[in-house]
Amino acid sequence: MSERKAGRRATGIAALLLALAALCLWGSSRMTWVTVTSSDGLGVDRVTELDGGTWAAATTPLALVLVAAIAAAFAVRGWVVRVVGVLVAVVAVVAALPALGLLTGGASDEQAADIAGFERVGTQVVATEVATAPALLVLLGSLLTLAAAGVLVRKPAATGGLSSKYDSPAARREATARRGAGEGHEQPRTQRMLWDALDAGEDPTDDGEKHPGAPGTRPEGD
Incomplete structure (x- = not known):
C-alpha cells in the first residue's frame, strides 16, 4: 500500500x-x-433530573x-x-x-x-x-x-490535506518550481502541472531549447 x-x-x-x-x-x-430529591419543608419532596x-x-x-x-x-x-x-x-x-x-x-x-x-432559602437536598x-x-x-x-x-506527514487547487498562488508557483527542478523534462506533464506553470507565468511548452526559426534565434552560418 x-x-x-x-x-x-x-x-x-x-x-x-x-x-x-x-x-x-x-x-x-x-x-x-x-437525580436530586429536595425539600423546602412546605410540601412534598421535589425531584429534579x-x-x-x-x-x-x-x-x-x-x-x-x-x-x-x-x-x-x-x-x-x-x-x-x-x-x-x-x-x-x-x-x-x-x-x-x-x-x-x-x-x-x-x-x-x-x-x-x-x-x-x-437558591431558595430553606430548600435542602434530601438525596441524590x-x-x-x-x-x-x-x-x-x-x-x-x-x-x-x-x-x-502517527499519520504520514506527506499525505492528506485538500487538493492543490486550494493552495495559494505562491504555494503553487513554489510547487511548480520544485517539479521543474527535480523531475526533468522526460516525464509527461499532467494537466494540473500545465495550469500551475501558466499560473506561475511560465510557458509549459518551452523545453528550454532554441529551435531554428523560433523568435530570438539566428540561422546557422550568420
Whole structure:
C-alpha cells in the first residue's frame, strides 16, 4: 500500500472514531446523570433530573469540537495534522474528567444543589442518585477520541490535506518550481502541472531549447 493510500486510510479511520466519539458525548448530554430529591419543608419532596448538558456543561460543546476535528483531519496536512491530534487528545481528557469524578466520588449534596440552582432559602437536598450509564458512555467516547488522536499523530506527514487547487498562488508557483527542478523534462506533464506553470507565468511548452526559426534565434552560418 502506497504512502498516500495509507494516509487516506488513516484519515478515514480517525474520522470514523471521531464521529462515534462525538455521538457518545452528544447522547450522554441528553441522558440523566444525577437525580436530586429536595425539600423546602412546605410540601412534598421535589425531584429534579440533571442531564449531562447541565451536570457537565462542556459535554455538548466538546462533541461539536470533535465534529470540527473531522473536517480538520481532511483539510490539513503535514505537521498540522499532529497538532490536531494533540488537541483531540486534550479534548478526550477534558471530556472524561466530569465522568470520572462522578463515578469515583459520586454527587455531593452541595454540588447537586448548586448545579440544580436551589437558591431558595430553606430548600435542602434530601438525596441524590447517580446514573452510571451516561458517565460510562462519556468514557467510551473519550477512549475513541484518544484512539483517533493516536491515528492522527502517527499519520504520514506527506499525505492528506485538500487538493492543490486550494493552495495559494505562491504555494503553487513554489510547487511548480520544485517539479521543474527535480523531475526533468522526460516525464509527461499532467494537466494540473500545465495550469500551475501558466499560473506561475511560465510557458509549459518551452523545453528550454532554441529551435531554428523560433523568435530570438539566428540561422546557422550568420
